[in-house]
Amino acid sequence: MDKLTLRATIEAARASIPGEKRHAASVQIRESLLERPWVQMAGLVACYWSVGTEPATHGLVFALxxxxxxxxxxxxxxxxxxxxxxxDGPDTLAPGRFGIMEPVxxxxxxxxxxxxxxVIVPALAVDRTTGVRLGRGGGSYDRALARVGPNVPTVALLHEGELLDDVPAESHDLAVRYAATPEGIFKTATAEV
Structure with a gap:
């Protein structure tokens, strides 16, 4: 399946998940992450403010x-x-480009x-073997991941069924070391920590 088709398929599947199930899944992801020592010991965490049907990060950001x-x-x-x-707290965010909340x-x-x-990043899917993530196509997070050190845990947050056996990749697509889903946290072949 090509990237455009896979993106559309995953977006449609995400849109069909009832809100209460999405919320419960996000809580499971947050709790699984917060139990990990490498999360607990991270003094500086790069994360993102989720939008739409993405696994919610608002509670995770606040808890961290x-x-x-x-x-x-x-x-x-x-x-x-x-x-x-x-x-620096929920009152320190304002809408940025495209209405996405950003720190002031x-x-x-x-x-x-x-x-x-x-480093915690969004993804639509992750290849369970290579760790390659499928993003929304803008390349913003691939550029960010290219700047991350080789031993830093990088985690993509996914809904159930988005950790796949085969994600189409191009040369600029970068891998993550972990995928966090409601079922748990999974290492990819790139995980060293």
Whole structure:
């Protein structure tokens, strides 16, 4: 299946998940992540503010922040690259491009993600073997992942059934080391931690 078809298929499947089931799945993902020592010990976490039918990250971001982590969230630049700014509670967000909530804090630059001890990214699917993630097609997170150190845990959040045996990939598509689903957290072949 090509990327466009797979994206459309996954988007339709996500839209059919009842809201209460999506919420319960997001809670399961959050709790599974918060149990991991490499999440608990991460002093600086790069995450994202979920939208639409994505696994919800609002509770995860808040929990990480309340437990003492510094959480940076992306700010979409005009060139579709990701700048980063610090989340300092739910009242420190404002709508950015496309209405996506972004921190109002000082921008830290595209390289701020290099200093993160944990990077959590959105995905529509992840290849269970290679770790290649299917995004929405803009390339923003591939650019961000290219800046992440080789030993930093990178995690894509997925709904049930989105960890696949085969995800189409191109040379610019980058892998994640873990996929977090309601069923648990799965290592890909790229996981070293």
């Amino acid at each position: 922040w309340k437990h003492g982590a510094t959480v940076i969230l992306p700010v979409l630049r005009d060139d579709d690259d990701l700048d980063w700014a610090v989340y 804090d000082t921008r830290r630059g595209v390289d701020a993600v290099r200093t993160a001890a944990l």
